[in-house]
Structure formats: structure tokens, C-alpha cells
Amino acid sequence: MEFKSKDFTDSRRVLKIRKLKVGLTGRPNAAPVLNEIDLDIRAGETHCLVGESGSGKSVTSLAVMGLLPKDALEIQGGLIDLEGVEITYAKPSVMRALRARRIAMIFQEPMTALNPVLRVGEQIEEVLNMHTDLSQAEAKKRTLDMMEQVHLPDVDRIYQAFPHQLSGGQRQRIMIAMALILDPDLLIADEPTTALDVTTQLQILRLIAEMQERHGTAVLFITHDMGVVAEIADTVSVMQKGRIVERAPIRDLLTNPQEDYTKKLLMAVPNLAPRAARAPATAKDVIIVKGLDMTYGGGGFLRRSEGVKAARDVNFTIKPGRTLGIVGESGSGKSTVARCIMRLIDPTAGKVSVAGTEIAQLSRRQLQPYRKHLQIVFQDPYRSLNPRWTVARSLCEGPINFGTSKEEAMDKAAELMELVDLPRDALDRYPHQFSGGQRQRIAIARAVAMKPDLLVADEAVSALDVSVQAQVLDLLDDIQDKFGVAMLFITHDLRVAAQICDEVLVMQKGLVVEHGPADEVLSNPRHDYTRTLIEAAPGRHWDFANFRAMERVPALKGATA
Incomplete structure (x- = not known):
């Protein structure tokens, strides 16, 4: 190193x-x-x-x-x-x-820092207009030059674009251009x-x-x-x-x-060494996905278009107590697959069988009794928890809707709080009274309250500190051991996938490019795209927990270790 x-x-x-x-x-x-x-x-x-x-x-x-x-x-x-x-x-x-x-600053979330109703080129130019005497033509030329310096493609087109029309990486490049255009x-x-x-x-x-x-x-x-x-x-x-x-x-x-x-911070950092392989499960598959397709758009009254193929011919199974991780960049189709399985969106084609029931083609009314079999934990618990509801009400809502008495639901909610290492007397509090990690624990407790067969975690730890992240991953592991829940874990962080997944499925532009046991995919990747993801992982060469460089870094084809 x-x-x-x-x-x-x-x-x-x-x-x-x-x-x-x-x-x-x-x-x-x-x-x-x-x-x-x-x-x-x-x-x-x-x-x-x-x-x-x-x-x-x-x-x-x-x-x-x-x-x-x-x-x-x-x-x-x-x-x-x-x-x-x-x-x-x-x-x-x-x-x-x-x-x-x-002095200049780049903020964490460019979508909230940029003005949504102004073109991004105008927003960069605004810095020049406020602090220099450049003419309009000179300011635009300087802006386009700066956009090229931050390696934005097709700068004339992006100059005219609004923030929502750009990817997250492109928006961050706009913020960098805006911060550095006057050479602070x-x-x-x-x-x-x-x-x-x-x-x-x-x-x-x-x-x-x-x-x-x-x-x-x-x-x-x-x-x-x-x-x-x-x-x-x-x-x-x-x-x-x-x-x-x-x-x-x-x-x-x-x-x-x-x-x-x-030392605590360093020891909590996940690395790319895959978890110890668990004994193969012999039980029946909890979920079977066959030929799953999802196309956004297309059709139209006056003209037909093919639309955007967000997922194409996705196939996998998960057994009880096992975790399948889906990894890839934004736009790869990870979350689309998760939403299709949860039936938050309807897949274009394919079959999804959960706990022995085919759910892909069920109507919303027909699907209702099967909702309890599959639950999801989202990335931002503050947005997924109702801010006007107490924790008790959030934990009790699902069981009560499926016939559990209020008293029994409250008793179960108190047990769940202990399960996720939170005090029982916190049931009367509201989401804003907890830290981010605690809110995520509450979101996990709400999902587990339904005793699901499948738990979907969609970027559930990506916004957390490394120490809190490690605690939440341990919690998910404990829940799997206690209840035998199958888990679909969506993440863009291969280091996190290595800590919790038994199998890894890699997606690129809607296609599955690699799928296999976690130790094989992460230690001996076969596809160039998987190698690119691994090589890009920050701190890949470092064993943080032992305060030393990695003794052995996987040799990746076409990459320098």
C-alpha cells in the first residue's frame, strides 16, 4: 500500500x-x-x-x-x-x-444544493456574474471550459440541462465546477x-x-x-x-x-474479504424469480417506442436463512428488481414465487393476503417512517391490519424493541427523537413484526456511519439466525456485500453479468464489469481492523493491485 x-x-x-x-x-x-x-x-x-x-x-x-x-x-x-x-x-x-x-464548498447532496428550475450552465455562470466583470460571452466560454475540465461529456448539451436531467455523478461534477471556477x-x-x-x-x-x-x-x-x-x-x-x-x-x-x-472507527470498516461460507440450506426456496423483465415507458398513442429496459431476464432463488446480494451501479436495475419482487411496480414479464405462491401477475386485491410474506427496509428510514406516528403505532400497524389484537401487537412491539437493542419505553417516542441508526433499527423491527419469509433491504446501510453500519449488519445477521428469514440485499458497496451475503448477483444496464457464491464472485471475478467494481472500492488494499496493508489482494485481470 x-x-x-x-x-x-x-x-x-x-x-x-x-x-x-x-x-x-x-x-x-x-x-x-x-x-x-x-x-x-x-x-x-x-x-x-x-x-x-x-x-x-x-x-x-x-x-x-x-x-x-x-x-x-x-x-x-x-x-x-x-x-x-x-x-x-x-x-x-x-x-x-x-x-x-x-473559499468554496461542495455539499453532500447536489440535488438539494442546485436550483431545480435553473439550467446548470446558468448556475455556474452566476458565480462569475457575481464576482467578476466578464461579459456574457466570456462567462459562458469560461463556464464551458470549466465543465470540460471536470470531464463532463457533451458540455453544450449539459450546459442547457436542468439538474434532474443529469446523473448523480454529473450533478456532483457541476458542483465541483461551480466551486472551483474562481480558483479558490x-x-x-x-x-x-x-x-x-x-x-x-x-x-x-x-x-x-x-x-x-x-x-x-x-x-x-x-x-x-x-x-x-x-x-x-x-x-x-x-x-x-x-x-x-x-x-x-x-x-x-x-x-x-x-x-x-x-481504533473503533477503523475496526468497523468492512473489507472485501467475504464472510465465512454458511452450510448450504436444504429447505425449499423461499423465493424463485424466473425471466423477470421490466421496461419503463414505451407504447404511446401517436408513436411506439421500445422504452427503457431496466431489467432483462433476471433469474435467481433464495433459501431460508440465506442472503443474496444484488450489486451494481445506479441504473443497473438493482432497485427495479427489488420493487418488482415487492410488487411496488408491476413487472413487464416473468415469474416471482414467494413462499410457494406466484405473485407477479396477481391483482392488488389478490396480492393483499400475501403482503405479510415479504417486507422491505428502505435506505432512508426517516422518509419511510410516518413522522406523526409514535414508534408503537408504526410497529403495530401491520400486525393489526392482519388480525392481531391491539394488546398482543403492543406486547410484540415491546419484544421487537429489545430484539433491535432499543429500550421498551421508547415506544411512545417519534422518529425525529432517534438517531439515523436507531431509526433504521425501528424500520427493521417494523419489517420483522410481520414474520416475513423474505426481507428486502434496499441500500439499508449506505447512509450510516461505519460503526452504526456494522451494528445494523450484525442485527440483520442475528435476525436471520433466529427466524430463518431469507434476505435480498441491494447495495452498491461491495465491501458491505462481502460482510453479509452468501451469494452475489452483479447487474449492469439491466442484465445479470455474474452470479455465484460471494467468495467466488468477490475473490475470483469472471466478468470485466465485476473487476471494475472491485478495483474501484475505496481502501481495497487495506486491512483496517488489523491496522496494516492487505497481505493478499485478489489479482484482477487488467487491473493493478
């Missing part, structure tokens, strides 16, 4: 933070959100800020940008210096002048690759490194993914509960972490 080993001692210091303290507005006696943060970043350096949700990473970046939410958080002490300019308590007009020109001294990237596929993530990380090399930009990169840290960092600061508990060059941090919290 090769690390970045540049020495930045003689480089100019771009950002200096000393004893920064941020607290709740109007509550000076409350515990601080940030407590005496010290940070230095030099030109050309990538400084990664890591830690779990709530550790203070994003608050640190918002304080530097002057974007702390009014009437909620305020700076209560310390110093923020941007190349000799103290901006700790700078007026809004001063910060507006510095943003984009001296400091770039803050707040979880810019969290929701992206591994191949798109790799492209974005390489792009940021390329732009940094070209412009000498200092980068403050915020992430909870230690795999990404291993790929890009020069220096790492570990945050916990508003404090920096450890700071070190990347080599030192990964090979010799000092703090228990740092």
Missing part, C-alpha cells in the same frame, strides 16, 4: 483555526457543539476530518464558511484565519465576497461521495485530486468513510463529540492509531 507522503511544512498556510468554540445560540451554559478545535491546512494538502454523525465535522465546515444556522448555532470563541484574514466574526457582506473567490485557495468537500456508486466515487475523488494538483488548492475533506480517507488523505483529524481527539499523517493514523475511538 502506497501512501501520499508529501511534506507540506514549507507550503503556505491557507487555513488556521485556534480554540474554536461553537455553541447553541442564547445558551452559553449549554455543552458546546464544538469545543476548542485547532486545525491547520496548507496549500496543496488534503486534510480529512472524520468521525461519526454528531461529532461536529459539518459544523466545523459551516463555521469556516460563515453558514452556521442563525438563531441556532453561534461562534462563542476562538479564531478562524484564512491566509491572514480573520473571518471568525466577519460580516455577511465580507463572507459573500470571500466565498467562491477565496480552500475547498471544503462535505461528504461529496457518500451516496455515489464506487466507480463514480472513484472518478470524483480523482477529479478533486486532479484539480487540486492543477491549482494547488488546499482541501478540507469531510467523510465518515475510512476507505476514502486511505485513498486521498495527507493528514487526518478524528472528531468525537465536538473535539478533535487525534491528529496524524495518514500513514501514522492507519498503522498506529493512538485513541480507542480511532
Whole structure:
């Protein structure tokens, strides 16, 4: 494993933070959100800020940008210096002048950061119009040039596109173009690759490194993914509960972490070593999928079109207590297959048999009695749980609808809370009163309440911190052992698939390109696309749990290990 080993001692210091303290507005006696943060970043350096949700990473970046939410958080002490300019308590007009020109930020979710009713080219140009005297023609030329620098295809077409017409990776490239078009001294990237596929993530990380090399930009990169840290960092600061508990060059941090919290974060990172193979199941298949097709669009009154073939001739089976993982990039057809099986959408063709019943062609009314046999856990539990319902009501709704008495359902809900390691007395709380990991546990409990034969997990851990992610994966494993539930696990992260799946099915553009036992697919992939996915996995060469480089990395055809 090769690390970045540049020495930045003689480089100019771009950002200096000393004893920064941020607290709740109007509550000076409350515990601080940030407590005496010290940070230095030099030109050309990538400084990664890591830690779990709530550790203070994003608050640190918002304080530097002057974007702390009014009437909620305020700076209560310390110093923020941007190349000799103290901006700790700078007026809004001063910060507006510095943003984009001296300091810029890439946000985690470009779809919420970009204006949905403006063309993306206009949004990049807006930065030039606000901070330069370029003519309209010059601004457009500069914008198109910047779009080419971030490797967007067909820039004239994309210039005219709206955000919803672009892929997630293309939208993130637009955000990078917008952030770097005025060549700022400091770039803050707040979880810019969290929701992206591994191949798109790799492209974005390489792009940021390329732009940094070209412009000498200092980068403050915020992430909870230690795999990404291993790929890009020069220096790492570990945050916990508003404090920096450890700071070190990347080599030192990964090979010799000092703090228990740092060790905990590293040991929770999944790797590509497949789980130990479980004994083959001899029971009948819980689910049988044959020749599943799904085509979106097509037809029409005036003209016919073939539509988009999101899934083509998909075949697989899952036995009780076994997990099949479907992996691939966005648009590969993973979630389409899951939604067809759940009958959230109707497949165009094919058969889906669950617990011995063919459900693919049943009407909605006919399907109702069989819904209890299959349950789903979505990626974002906050959107799938009713915010106006207590946890008790969410857990009891399904059983009551299928004839269970309210008293029995409440007793079962209390047992389920213990099963997912949450207190019984939390039943009267609402979703917003829990952390993201706790909400996902509640969503899993709601699914298990129906005693399903098949549990579908659609990117169920992709938005969670690595430590919480590990806990949720362990919980799913325990549930399978106790109840013998078959599981269909949808993910774009091969490292997660390796930890939980018995079999792996790889999809590309609606087609199954590889399918087999997890250890065979991940250790000895046969298809070039599978090799590409594995090679793109961040931190693939690193054994985080043992603080050392991998002794053996699978030799992939056409790739350098």
C-alpha cells in the first residue's frame, strides 16, 4: 500500500483555526457543539476530518464558511484565519465576497444544493456574474471550459440541462465546477461521495485530486468513510463529540492509531474479504424469480417506442436463512428488481414465487393476503417512517391490519424493541427523537413484526456511519439466525456485500453479468464489469481492523493491485 507522503511544512498556510468554540445560540451554559478545535491546512494538502454523525465535522465546515444556522448555532470563541484574514466574526457582506473567490464548498447532496428550475450552465455562470466583470460571452466560454475540465461529456448539451436531467455523478461534477471556477485557495468537500456508486466515487475523488494538483488548492475533506480517507488523505483529524481527539499523517493514523475511538472507527470498516461460507440450506426456496423483465415507458398513442429496459431476464432463488446480494451501479436495475419482487411496480414479464405462491401477475386485491410474506427496509428510514406516528403505532400497524389484537401487537412491539437493542419505553417516542441508526433499527423491527419469509433491504446501510453500519449488519445477521428469514440485499458497496451475503448477483444496464457464491464472485471475478467494481472500492488494499496493508489482494485481470 502506497501512501501520499508529501511534506507540506514549507507550503503556505491557507487555513488556521485556534480554540474554536461553537455553541447553541442564547445558551452559553449549554455543552458546546464544538469545543476548542485547532486545525491547520496548507496549500496543496488534503486534510480529512472524520468521525461519526454528531461529532461536529459539518459544523466545523459551516463555521469556516460563515453558514452556521442563525438563531441556532453561534461562534462563542476562538479564531478562524484564512491566509491572514480573520473571518471568525466577519460580516455577511465580507463572507459573500470571500466565498467562491477565496473559499468554496461542495455539499453532500447536489440535488438539494442546485436550483431545480435553473439550467446548470446558468448556475455556474452566476458565480462569475457575481464576482467578476466578464461579459456574457466570456462567462459562458469560461463556464464551458470549466465543465470540460471536470470531464463532463457533451458540455453544450449539459450546459442547457436542468439538474434532474443529469446523473448523480454529473450533478456532483457541476458542483465541483461551480466551486472551483474562481480558483479558490480552500475547498471544503462535505461528504461529496457518500451516496455515489464506487466507480463514480472513484472518478470524483480523482477529479478533486486532479484539480487540486492543477491549482494547488488546499482541501478540507469531510467523510465518515475510512476507505476514502486511505485513498486521498495527507493528514487526518478524528472528531468525537465536538473535539478533535487525534491528529496524524495518514500513514501514522492507519498503522498506529493512538485513541480507542480511532481504533473503533477503523475496526468497523468492512473489507472485501467475504464472510465465512454458511452450510448450504436444504429447505425449499423461499423465493424463485424466473425471466423477470421490466421496461419503463414505451407504447404511446401517436408513436411506439421500445422504452427503457431496466431489467432483462433476471433469474435467481433464495433459501431460508440465506442472503443474496444484488450489486451494481445506479441504473443497473438493482432497485427495479427489488420493487418488482415487492410488487411496488408491476413487472413487464416473468415469474416471482414467494413462499410457494406466484405473485407477479396477481391483482392488488389478490396480492393483499400475501403482503405479510415479504417486507422491505428502505435506505432512508426517516422518509419511510410516518413522522406523526409514535414508534408503537408504526410497529403495530401491520400486525393489526392482519388480525392481531391491539394488546398482543403492543406486547410484540415491546419484544421487537429489545430484539433491535432499543429500550421498551421508547415506544411512545417519534422518529425525529432517534438517531439515523436507531431509526433504521425501528424500520427493521417494523419489517420483522410481520414474520416475513423474505426481507428486502434496499441500500439499508449506505447512509450510516461505519460503526452504526456494522451494528445494523450484525442485527440483520442475528435476525436471520433466529427466524430463518431469507434476505435480498441491494447495495452498491461491495465491501458491505462481502460482510453479509452468501451469494452475489452483479447487474449492469439491466442484465445479470455474474452470479455465484460471494467468495467466488468477490475473490475470483469472471466478468470485466465485476473487476471494475472491485478495483474501484475505496481502501481495497487495506486491512483496517488489523491496522496494516492487505497481505493478499485478489489479482484482477487488467487491473493493478
